[in-house]
Amino acid sequence: MNASGNDVTAAVNRFGLGAKPGELASVHDPRAWLNAQLARGADDGNAFADLPGSLDYLREEAQLQMTRRTFKQGDRGRRAFLLGDMQSASQDGQANAAALKQALKPYRQETRKELLAEAAARYQVTTVSDTPFVERLVRFWSNHFAVSVDKRSARLFAAPMEREAIRPHVTGRFADMLLAVETHPAMLLYLDNVRSVGPNSLLGRRTAMRLARKGDMDQGKAGGLNENLGREAMELHTVGVNAGYTQADVIEFSRALTGWSVPYPRDFANGGQPQSAFVFRANAHEPGARHVMGKTFAAGGLEQGSDILQFLARQPATARHLSLQLAQHFVSDHPPQSLVERMAKSYLEHDTDLAAVYRTLIASPEAWDAEARKFKTPQDFVISSLRAAQIGLDGRPQPVLALLKDLGEPVFNPRSPAGFTDNSANWIDADGLWKRVQAAEALSAYVAQSNHVPLAFAQDILGPLLDEDTAQAIRRAESARQAHATLFASPAFQWRA
Amino acid sequence: MLTRRQFLANSAIGAATLMIWPKLTLAATGSDTRFLFVLLRGGLDGLESVPPYGDPGYPAIRGALALSPSAQEPAHKLDNVFALHPSFDYAAQLYVQGQFMPVVAAAPPYWGRSHFQAQNCVENGTAKPDGAQTGWLNRCIASMPGGEGLACAAVMPLTMRGTAKVETWSPPLPTDVNPILLQRLQPLYAADASLAAPFARAVAQQTDSPVPDNAVKPGADMPADGSGRPRKQKAGGLPVMMGAAGGFMGKVDGPRVAFVEDDGWDTHANEAAIVTRKIAELDAGVRAFHQSIGAMWGRTVVIVATEFGRTAHINGTGGTDHGTGGSMFLAGGALRGGRVAGNWPGIGSGELYQNRDVHATTDFRSVFKGVLAAHLGVAESLLESRVFPDSQGAEALGNLVASGRAAA
Numbered sequence: 043m044n045a046s047g048n049d050v051t052a053a054v055n056r057f058g059l060g061a062k063p064g065e066l067a068s069v070h071d072p073r074a075w076l077n078a079q080l081a082r083g084a085d086d087g088n089a090f091a092d093l094p095g096s097l098d099y100l101r102e103e104a105q106l107q108m109t110r111r112t113f114k115q116g117d118r119g120r121r122a123f124l125l126g127d128m129q130s131a132s133q134d135g136q137a138n139a140a141a142l143k144q145a146l147k148p149y150r151q152e153t154r155k156e157l158l159a160e161a162a163a164r165y166q167v168t169t170v171s172d173t174p175f176v177e178r179l180v181r182f183w184s185n186h187f188a189v190s191v192d193k194r195s196a197r198l199f200a201a202p203m204e205r206e207a208i209r210p211h212v213t214g215r216f217a218d219m220l221l222a223v224e225t226h227p228a229m230l231l232y233l234d235n236v237r238s239v240g241p242n243s244l245l246g247r248r249t250a251m252r253l254a255r256k257g258d259m260d261q262g263k264a265g266g267l268n269e270n271l272g273r274e275a276m277e278l279h280t281v282g283v284n285a286g287y288t289q290a291d292v293i294e295f296s297r298a299l300t301g302w303s304v305p306y307p308r309d310f311a312n313g314g315q316p317q318s319a320f321v322f323r324a325n326a327h328e329p330g331a332r333h334v335m336g337k338t339f340a341a342g343g344l345e346q347g348s349d350i351l352q353f354l355a356r357q358p359a360t361a362r363h364l365s366l367q368l369a370q371h372f373v374s375d376h377p378p379q380s381l382v383e384r385m386a387k388s389y390l391e392h393d394t395d396l397a398a399v400y401r402t403l404i405a406s407p408e409a410w411d412a413e414a415r416k417f418k419t420p421q422d423f424v425i426s427s428l429r430a431a432q433i434g435l436d437g438r439p440q441p442v443l444a445l446l447k448d449l450g451e452p453v454f455n456p457r458s459p460a461g462f463t464d465n466s467a468n469w470i471d472a473d474g475l476w477k478r479v480q481a482a483e484a485l486s487a488y489v490a491q492s493n494h495v496p497l498a499f500a501q502d503i504l505g506p507l508l509d510e511d512t513a514q515a516i517r518r519a520e521s522a523r524q525a526h527a528t529l530f531a532s533p534a535f536q537w538r539a
Numbered sequence: 540m541l542t543r544r545q546f547l548a549n550s551a552i553g554a555a556t557l558m559i560w561p562k563l564t565l566a567a568t569g570s571d572t573r574f575l576f577v578l579l580r581g582g583l584d585g586l587e588s589v590p591p592y593g594d595p596g597y598p599a600i601r602g603a604l605a606l607s608p609s610a611q612e613p614a615h616k617l618d619n620v621f622a623l624h625p626s627f628d629y630a631a632q633l634y635v636q637g638q639f640m641p642v643v644a645a646a647p648p649y650w651g652r653s654h655f656q657a658q659n660c661v662e663n664g665t666a667k668p669d670g671a672q673t674g675w676l677n678r679c680i681a682s683m684p685g686g687e688g689l690a691c692a693a694v695m696p697l698t699m700r701g702t703a704k705v706e707t708w709s710p711p712l713p714t715d716v717n718p719i720l721l722q723r724l725q726p727l728y729a730a731d732a733s734l735a736a737p738f739a740r741a742v743a744q745q746t747d748s749p750v751p752d753n754a755v756k757p758g759a760d761m762p763a764d765g766s767g768r769p770r771k772q773k774a775g776g777l778p779v780m781m782g783a784a785g786g787f788m789g790k791v792d793g794p795r796v797a798f799v800e801d802d803g804w805d806t807h808a809n810e811a812a813i814v815t816r817k818i819a820e821l822d823a824g825v826r827a828f829h830q831s832i833g834a835m836w837g838r839t840v841v842i843v844a845t846e847f848g849r850t851a852h853i854n855g856t857g858g859t860d861h862g863t864g865g866s867m868f869l870a871g872g873a874l875r876g877g878r879v880a881g882n883w884p885g886i887g888s889g890e891l892y893q894n895r896d897v898h899a900t901t902d903f904r905s906v907f908k909g910v911l912a913a914h915l916g917v918a919e920s921l922l923e924s925r926v927f928p929d930s931q932g933a934e935a936l937g938n939l940v941a942s943g944r945a946a947a
Contacts, residue, residue: 270860273861283668289652450709459654460654467700468695471707474693474707475737476741476745479716479720480714483716483717484712511727515724531724533727
């Protein structure tokens with residue numbers, strides 16, 4: 043292995059998504075290859091052109107809710123309703139429930155179709171992309187701003203958030219990406235901000251008065267503050283948990299975010315036509331100045347929260363937090379401190395410009411160290427297999443979705459706002475390796491039975507990473523399919539080296 | 540000695556017919572007991588899972604979410620103050636037999652309300668999120684002679700990371716692996732320093748039947764959860780995972796210590812429906828575990844814990860936010876249960892922590908230490924120095940285990 047060969051495989055595997063046929067041979071100057079991709083930005087090749095936008099999805103959800111609401115009659119108690127307890131519902135209620143199910147069926151089918159179309163487009167882009175470094179960055183930020191679709195209300199919006207909030211800013215300024223994410227329906231729904239109401243806002247006071255008049259002590263009905271988005275935006279999205287902020291800062295920030303919401307079903311009713319998937323509800327916004335991490339933000343509307351986001355984006359703690367995560371993703375679980383500091387400096391000097399940070403990373407010798415490598419996550423493993431064999435999904439992503447779930451990285455479902463772990467050590471274990479061998483067998487079934495010469499194919503995909511023993515194993519495979527399975531299951535294929 | 544693993548790694552796949560768990564002799568371990576730790580990620584609400592219906596502050600603070608034995612959907616009465624959530628049907632039966640016990644107002648030593656930091660503390664066994672890079676359960680296993688563990692998870696959880704031998708297991712893919720492919724791969728993996736050991740274990744695991752015949756299968760019908768909706772067992776759901784854990788642990792030479800995790804307990808909105816469904820899953824999980832571990836149940840203790848309790852008050856979205864004191868649950872045939880453990884701090888005015896959360900009066904580690912010492916025979920000196928470093932302040936709870944044995 044010569045040094046330049048290592049740099050090429052590093053660029054294609056570690057910075058990119060794994061080689062497409064011919065890709066390794068096409069890269070002559072790895073650093074220039076990566077920088078040129080940054081200049082191009084996110085290029086989806088029009089794969090998303092036919093997909094609905096978040097506003098369309100919100101409208102659809104609103105129609106579903108309104109359909110559901112027309113059936114919300116009868117004598118069921120509140121708790122029985124919440125539980126969907128049909129046994130304690132009346133006869134009418136039971137008939138109602140069957141009719142409701144029937145009425146909702148077309149919506150459910152439509153939703154399922156849309157989720158599959160989103161996934162199909164997403165994997166199509168990664169399989170064919172000529173800018174795999176930028177696509178890896180898209181995945182990185184998507185996981186940084188993780189939305190987990192086990193939260194039902196958010197599940198239609200996770201994929202659109204990647205398209206609408208992350209891709210446009212992936213080589214732009216972090217401050218802009220941050221604002222786009224925190225105002226996206228996916229994040230507002232996932233972290234419960236849509237109904238967070240300032241207790242002293244018009245809406246908060248009115249609701250409290252109405253409930254008091256009725257003698258209703260049910261605080262679940264009263265508008266109230268929800269801290270979820272404020273907390274995670276600080277802990278996970280920006281400054282990071284050790285930045286020295288307190289519970290009081292979280293509450294203040296959450297107050298500033300009250301009113302950040304999405305159009306409700308009623309906004310679509312009676313011919314209503316909301317023009318944006320984000321709505322600022324001034325009547326739910328907590329009045330007054332806010333104090334966050336030692337800085338005062340004057341009373342105001344939407345700009346109060348966005349000013350705080352701008353402030354958080356420019357904190358040195360944010361620069362370090364993001365730079366460390368990027369270095370961990372692209373270099374190793376324990377990247378050199380010198381690299382992280384250089385990237386963080388670049389981030390602050392260029393006003394949160396991410397392209398500048400990436401360019402610093404590319405220009406740093408630490409990023410090209412011979413020891414630098416990462417173990418492929420299940421996503422990396424599956425995507426690099428799809429790319430290597432140019433497996434087309436033909437609009438049917440189901441096998442890939444099932445595979446990723448079984449491998450432990452279900453799509454848009456990390457089950458936590460912290461996202462999937464990016465630590466190689468967490469992905470290496472017996473059960474996971476065994477499932478990769480099974481997955482390699484399954485994936486090889488999708489490889490077009492073209493006239494690949496298996497050994498030449500393996501050389502094309504792995505380049506200098508193809509050691510003699512692996513080459514021998516592939517040469518001895520009894521069929522093209524087994525050769526592909528051997529390649530995908532080989533230890534050499536499991537590393538982003 | 541040459542372990543079975545090393546033997547398998549050096550042998551052809553066809554010859555590898557031995558069981559994966561080394562046979563532990565009773566003389567080597569002092570006693571042949573089992574311990575399962577179940578972690579509920581997201582923050583289970585203590586006031587909803589173990590409603591203190593007899594506390595005069597409770598109906599006022601919980602409003603429409605309040606549960607009680609006299610409600611239309613009755614909670615299971617435990618004593619004059621506490622009940623169990625209506626979905627805890629099986630647990631309530633075990634309680635009567637002295638084989639189930641909630642601990643109220645418990646929390647890990649970290650009270651910062653961040654999921655990830657709190658989970659880190661619950662898993663690393665210290666008071667700091669970055670207090671250790673290994674898990675307390677792994678260090679516990681390392682402190683037991685011949686100890687070996689099992690993590691029922693697709694990815695090794697922090698709780699089980701460390702130097703002691705721990706296997707992971709999750710429901711397998713349906714795809715068969717060509718034995719010839721496996722033969723070709725074995726020398727390749729043997730040459731990869733980072734992957735050789737886990738790959739050898741992976742091959743070895745396949746030669747033992749991984750799932751007991753009576754375990755809950757993914758796709759099977761779930762027991763009714765009170766919602767009236769039929770549900771199928773999820774591959775990663777608690778009944779499947781706890782059932783599998785019981786199958787492994789029930790074997791004479793099975794792992795003595797195992798870990799199961801679940802998520803989806805973070806109820807910021809619409810809490811009543813979510814908790815009802817999730818507790819039904821946990822209850823079905825305990826039942827599945829009991830069934831598949833069989834006779835070994837009598838020598839078993841299960842601890843169920845979560846990273847924090849939730850706010851005492853309902854938030855604006857019919858849910859609760861991150862809090863402090865919450866509930867733990869213990870189960871098993873070796874448990875001295877049938878009572879509610881912990882010191883109830885009250886939830887009246889002035890009794891809440893920072894005027895918002897249920898106070899925590901029991902440190903998780905006191906419960907863990909009590910079970911580890913009496914049930915697994917881990918020496919007290921090791922508990923303080925290795926398993927839960929700097930935990931002198933959290934004294935081991937006594938009287939938790941019916942058939943307690945001292946360290947060997």
